[in-house]
Amino acid sequence: MTRIGIILGSTRPHRNGEQVAHWVLDLASRRPDAEFELVDLRDHPLPLLDEPFPPSLGRYQNEHTKQWAARIASFDGFVFVTPEYNHSTSAVLKNAIDYLYSEWNNKAVGFVSYGSAGGVRAAEQLRLIAGELQLADVRAQVILPFATEFENRRTFAPDDFAVRSLDAMLGQVIAWSEALAPLRRKRSAAA
Template sequence: MTNNDAPTTPSNDRDRPVLQVIVGSTRPGRIGRSFAEWIERAATDHGDFTVEMVDLADVALPFLDEPNHPRLAQYTHQHTRDWSATISRADAFVLVTPEYNHSYNAVLKNAIDFLHNEWKHKAVCFLSYGGVSAGTRAMQALEPVVLSVGMAPVAPAVTVPFAAQFLDDDGVVQPNEIMTASAKTMLDDLAAQTAALAPRRAAS
């Protein structure tokens, strides 16, 4: 293939920040992927981002096995280098998280802990789901963690109570008006935060 034949990305897509929707649950029978696909569609329709899906079930990281502190970026394993490359190309994140025993799950914590600098100066928001608490305790537990690695959380979030009721027979999310409105407000704030942090990302 010559250079003239190489596929190109439309200029308007190149100019948009990259938003990664990270699916936190990896358990069999999970519904998190369905909610991630819904917020991915909402973010694409929103128009301010180039949107990517990052499913931790596909990433399949082992438990943290690097001998050096992530801040040093002296990675010894290819899976860490690959994970670093994935997160490095993002400008913002939606973390889609279930609630396990009043907190979030170990797979998501492990994925965050593998890296450090790659998360810095990037906006983040949350879609949590669960039973009566709507996953809010998982989101609250995540906030100090993302702050500790330099992410900048926005206040609006999408919280889904009794989440299974919003899935149709094909496992596709059928949002109510509150979910739709919450997603727009969250993505508006995420876009503003992402733009505000752009100079810091460029400097680092």
């Protein structure tokens, strides 16, 4: 069964992302075509990148990196739930991504973004990063503006369009994750 990790990309106190990530997990878990698991970056307290070698070499020295690598390697695809901070994604999500390389390769990724402008600029920055990591980013995405999807900017209340957008994005992530499986198998056999 295809395994998709839903990565909650905020660790702030009172973060809106927690409501969003649990909504994604709840709706995704109703699907029969994949298994979904929430990956909360609070549970993986990575310091600012502290590995002595570039991640592309795969020569991880620190135990926290090895644990993070094993966690990410266990998935076939991802959904990044990202806030938008200063026209970009969160530093904690970027740092977690930067720790690894091959564990991201030949997998699919979709984006659920939230913020004043729906987090679209954060998702666009993540698309650039995905390309470098050989992550196939899917076209469909979920955009959650504070003005329409949150009551008083705090209580998440997604509309029907958000639900349909999520379903479309999940379908694409699953399809692309399955389509990329031969590349992952080929790479594993060569290693």
